[in-house]
Amino acid sequence: MPLLPGAEPYRHHGGPVGILVCHGFTGSPNSMRPWAERAAAEGYSVSLPLLPGHGTHWKDLNTTRWPDWYATIEREYLSLAEECDQVFVFGLSMGGLLSLHLAAERGAGISGLVLVNPLVRMPGQAHVALPVVRHLVPSFPGITSDIAKPGVDEGGYTRTPLHAAHSMKQLTKIVQSQLPSVTQPLLLFRSPQDNVVSPDSGRMLLERVGSKDVEERLLERSRHVATLDWDAELIFDGSMDFVRRLTVPATKG
Template sequence: MPLLPGAEPYRHRGGPVGVLVCHGFTGSPFSMRPWAERAAAEGYSVSLPLLPGHGTHWRDLNTTRWQDWYATVERGYLELAEECEQVFVFGLSMGGLLALHLAAQQGAGVSGLVLVNPLVRMPGQSHVALPVVRHLVPSLPGISNDVAKPGVEEGGYTRTPLHAAWSMKQLTKIVQAELPTVTQPLLLFRSPQDNVVPPPSGKLLMDRVGSTDLTERLLERSYHVATLDYDAETIFDGSVDFVRRLTVPVTKG
C-alpha cells in the first residue's frame, strides 16, 4: 500500500548530538516533521522513523503490535547511538509512551526526553471493553486532527484500529510500572485542552517518573497535536534550549 503524503521517514546526519523523534498512534512523521527539521537546523543528527502499520491504511496498523513499533524506535536509537555522543528522544502522544519505554530500557544511553501530550494512561473508560470489542468490530472513529489552528490536518487515520489499540493499552501498563526507573532529565509539554489524552495522563507521569530534572510547560493555545498547532514554536524553542543545556554546543550545518 502506498504511503500517505508526508508520511515518509526523515533522517538527517548532523553533529555529535542525536535526536530521535517518535510520532503518535494512527499518525505519521507528517505531524513531527517540522520539529525534526528544526532539530536538524540546529546541527543535530535526527531520525524520525515511520512506525509499522502507520502512514498507509488503518487496516495495516491492526496487524501490528506495540513490540513492532518499539522495535523500530529502538533501531532508530541504536543507529543514532553508533554515530553520536549523546541521544535525546522527542515524542508526541504514543510516541512519548515509546520514548519512556526506551528510556527505561536504555538508561543513561538516553540523555533526556522531551514529551508532548504523552499517552501514559488510556483515556476514558471505553478502553475497558477493548479485549472483547476488538473481536467484534475492527475499528472505531478516529482520533486524528485534534488541532486548534484552523485548516490544519495531521494526516492520520480516520479510524482507530482496535487490535492495535488493545496492544497500546498493554504497553501503557508496562510503562506505568517502569516510570520510577526513568531518571533522565524530562521536559513535558502539555495542552490543558487536549481532546485525545486528558490531564490525568500527564499527572500520572509527573507523579511517578523518577526524574529529578523535571519540568512541565503548559500549551494554552493548542490541542493534542501541538507540534502542528499555535504553540509549535514554543515546543521547538523549548526543546532546543533543553538539549543545549544538557550538551556541549554543536555547530550548525
C-alpha cells in the first residue's frame, strides 16, 4: 500500500552527535519532520523512522504490536550509535513511550531525552475494555491532528486500531515499571490543553523517573501535536539548547 503524504522516513548524515526522532501512535514522520529538519540544519546526524503499520492504512497498524515498533527504534538507535559519539532521543506521544523504553534498556548509550506530551499512562477509562472489545470491533474513531493552529493536519489515521492500542497499553505498564531506571537528562514539553494524553502521564513521569537533570516546560498555546503547533519553535529551540549543553567534544575521526 502506498505511503500517505509526508509519511516517508527521514535520514540525515551530519556530525558526530546523533538524534533519533520518534513519532506517535497512528501518526507518521510528517508530525516530526520540521523538528528533524531543524536538527539536521544544526549539523546533527538525524534518523526519523516510519514505525511499522503507520503511514498507510489503520488496518496495517492492527497487524503490528509494540515489539515491532520498538525494533525499528532500536535498529535506528544502533545505526546512529555506530556512527556517532553521542545519541539523543526526541519523542512525541507514543514516540515518547518508546523513547523511555529505549532509555531504560540502553542506559548510558543515550545522552538525553526530549519528550513532547509523552504517553506514559493510558487516558480515560475506555482502555479498560480493550482486552475484550478488540475481539469484537477492529477500531474506534481516532483522535488525530489535535492542533490549535488553524489549517494544520498531521496526516494521521482517522481510526484507532484496537489490537494495536491494546499492545500500546501493555507497553505503558512495562515502561511505568522502568521509569526509576531512566536516569538520563530529561527535557519534558507538555501542553496543558492536550486532548489526547492526560496530565496524569506527565505527573507520573516526573514522579517516578530516575533522572536528576529534569526540566518541564509548558506549551500554553499548543495541543497534543505541539511539534506542528504554535509553540513548535519553542520546542525546536529548547531541544537544540539542551543537546548543546550536554554535548561533549567529538572523539571519532
